[in-house]
Amino acid sequence: MHELSLRFHLERKTGGLSRIIERGTKGIETIVRFTILNTFPTFIEFLLTAIIFWRGYGFSYLAVTAVTVWLYIWFTVKASDWRISIRRTMNNSDTDANTKAIDSLLNFETVKYFGNEEMEAKRFDQSMARYEKAATSVWTSLGWLNFGQGVIFGLGTTVMLVISGLSVLNGHQTVGDFVFINAMLLQLSVPLNFIGFVYREIRQGLTDIEEMFDLLEVKPEVVDAPDAKELVIGKGAISFKNVHFAYDPARPILKGISFEVPAGKTVAVVGPSGAGKSTLSRLLYRFYDVQSGTITIDNQDLRTVTQKSLRKVIGMVPQDTVLFNDTIAYNIRYGRPSASEGEVTTAAEIAQISDFIRHLPEGFETKVGERGLKLSGGEKQRVAIARTVLKAPPVLILDEATSALDTTTEREIQAALDIVSKNRTTLVIAHRLSTVIGADEIIVLKSGAIAERGTHADLLAQNGLYASMWNRQREATQAEEHLKQVRENDDLGVVNRLAPAN
Template identity: 80%
Template sequence: MAAKKKTISADSSNPLGTLVNLWPYMWPTGRADLKARVVWATVFLLAAKLVLLSVPYFFKWATDALNGKLDMAGILPVFLLGAVVLVIAYNFTRILQVGLNQLRDALFASVGQHAVRQLAYKTFVHMHELSLRFHLERKTGGLSRIIERGTKGIETIVRFTILNSVPTLVEFVLTAIIFWAAYGFWYVLVTGVTVWLYIWFTIRASDWRIAIRRTMNDNDTDANTKAIDSLLNFETVKYFGNEEMEAKRFDASMERYEKAATDVWTSLGWLNFGQGVIFGLGQTVIMIMSAMAVQRGEQSIGDFVFVNALLMQLSVPLNFIGFVYREIRQGLTDIEEMFALLEVQAEVVDSPDAKALAIGQGAIAFKDVRFSYDPARPILKGVSFEVPAGKTVAIVGPSGAGKSTISRLLYRFYDIQGGSITIDGQDVREITQKSLRSAIGMVPQDTVLFNDTVAYNIRYGRPGASETEVQKAAEIAQIDRFIKQLPEGYETKVGERGLKLSGGEKQRVAIARTILKAPPILILDEATSALDTTTEHEIQSALDQVSKNRTTLVIAHRLSTVINADEIIVLRHGEIAERGTHTALLEENGLYASMWNRQREAVQAEEQLRRVRESDEMGVVVRGQPAAE
């Protein structure tokens, strides 16, 4: 059952709809302090525009005063009629306008960052809500870069929309009113045509650049994905000596990125040049009109200067409108994929009336369970078995039989296509995922650790555990002595994915954190697969102690680890081929007995080889001794 979530549209052809959906982040519910900042930022924004429009007037009046033709007596205060005072007032208003803009930006900074944080948090939470299938099919490096660019794009859109688009429109309207009132309709017409052509050209050119930007982003994501994949598989690269191949793959992506990025900057140059030509021609026409009016005696030199200053001021927000539009469109391009992630619906969700698991004895029951990752390839074909409360049941079988799939279904990483899985009679699809997973402890086949300390990775089983409890869990998992031998003890960093530890050490840490979690149900999915035979015997007793009086499901490859299980189920091709105790299955002389004999022969051969090696080493030592005199 898929969840229907209200998400932000990624339709770049409808930026207004996207901005409407972004409004809750610019006007956050329940945050009166941030709303107040938005209001005050808007007030200072409008005040800055009014102050800005007064700047050309002071320039005009100062010019007329220097020319001896200032005719503002009775309009301006007497102390403002001097040229020097007007020059001071001109520069003071410019400084005041800059100050108001900076105050506006400072007030709005927390609003923009809050929006970025909320959307980043929403995306992060959503990523953890998505199914295991989604994460197995995606690449971590690409996802991280998508989220990184998306959050930056959100900040761009939020800040530029509220701080620049509306104020620029207000400034244009006020400029048109001033031109009409002071100089007539033709000045407004030329200005309006110039602005319209400027915006039209900017939109067309920016739309053309969007495709180039998208290509650049795709290659950037591809290069980042290859880099992270290569670094995560550092040892594999070294094993096969393929450093040069990895470098070539990365450089090929960067070469495509280089070309696309060059095209982005080249197209930006053409866009800026076209904008300059359009505005320059419009300004030329208006300046010629004003110059001719001065020659006719209809305007003063101050008017000529005023018209030029007002146009120059208008060119700044106009140029910024082009920048804002480009940034918003490019921001939309950057967040397209992040929006797409938000629109991906979770495959496994809690039902509307889901209740918390009421754990009792912890009995597990699989009833006619059918499941497939791909409809064309069934994995489980009507599997039915029970794990009685406090008992241990083992699942064994050849590779690909569906053993690990059973543990994933019990954890509800996937929903089954038929049958039911219950815990104490409660169908796992009718209980909350959080309560289900809190009742189950897992020691997986492939242990991956966080790049943090040993203590952090053990405490991950129960974050509130004390230091004493962490050490106790390590003792039970037979890893405390090893940890104490480390230079920094429990504070030793384990490295990326735990690569500083051996496979056996990582497995013991996984066992320790599961012990610390102390769940009523335990899953051991090939828990000793990374351990040598000697270590396996040492740790098996610890696992037996941990699973005592707990409902335990063991997924095993090494049959020697399950001989004491209350029941052993043998899977073959997604069906139960045999079931019974270790002794009973050996007596049947079927698939289990065949697997047991092969593994026993392999162990015996390994033991014999070990003895031969030890004998050879002893022989070398004896032959190396000096002859007796």
């Protein structure tokens, strides 16, 4: 699954995917166990029984045995094939129910915000009702299958015992022969029933692994070229040359983008939502390949180097930091799993989170919870920064790393980012323009094309799109700070009124 491209994972349903894999692996285990370990000895037993009947009692007994076994197997195959469609319905319902359950639990807070617990329970119950109906049909059909198998074997046994009984009355066989034939038929029923069971289990196993093999047949959208080489990093200069890209051919995202990020410099990309800013970082990571144009690092086309070597030299601090449900130390060390405790501590200090960690009862061993929900937005961002510091990449991408934070926290995080990005080739994708004032160059995107470019002062002097965005954000920030000051004054006034007179 990790080999597949970003597009696949953006469209996935985590709960259903995990259930498909779980069923598939169990189905493979079932098929291997029955086909290799049990089937061969059963066929040997059939063969020996047939030889005994033929040599001891004649061809008629062999013929009845062969017809009984053939009818039994034919009926089992037909009935099992009929049951497969029911099994598929049950699997689909099970996948759907698990998808809804996992999705609902992952979005626990959203469910609570809107008070939709009953709605989620109802959606899950509807899926489980379909699963219950299909599962009941599976077991009901199994009852009919077993009944049919019993009838066929019972008829075969009756015919052979009638033949043997007549032979006893005519003096051609003894009562001992009759008892022996009956015992052999009872002995034969065990492997015969087992063969039916094996076929049912194998067919069900094949049905269970169908969807997993469909997953295995999905081809990655981005693959290394046959002659791909390791990326040789020098100074780390980045270049976009006439880059065109679209997620959907009918809706172009980038339209001939060309710019450079010189080694050790910082270039910021700003613009309205939907302008294609975050797409640049995805292309640089090679989650997608460009339709035309080239992206290079140190004059090496990203399509000619291995993905592993490319991603090894790039560090990312995203807007929405999702942490693993493990300790703070684990999440920081994820940037470089071989790092020592001292290196982890140093990275935390650079990210300005070490003081916070020291005050925690368990320190670096504190669990962060599912997706890091036990930490605040600013704390998660600092962990992400520490993780990137530990990776020590020559190329850094800051993808709206502070846009979801309040003004005070943004300034603190920005100070840490300034330290991290120093002397590194840095591409900043920003929503808040106050975070990119010090960039060596600012590129303004609009509708997938470069509308303006220059330093902060140059762009303000042009009095264009950037200046308009800057004025709107400055007014919003001033209004926010004014409102904050008013609230502080109101709170102070309340305290003064409640304070006792001297």
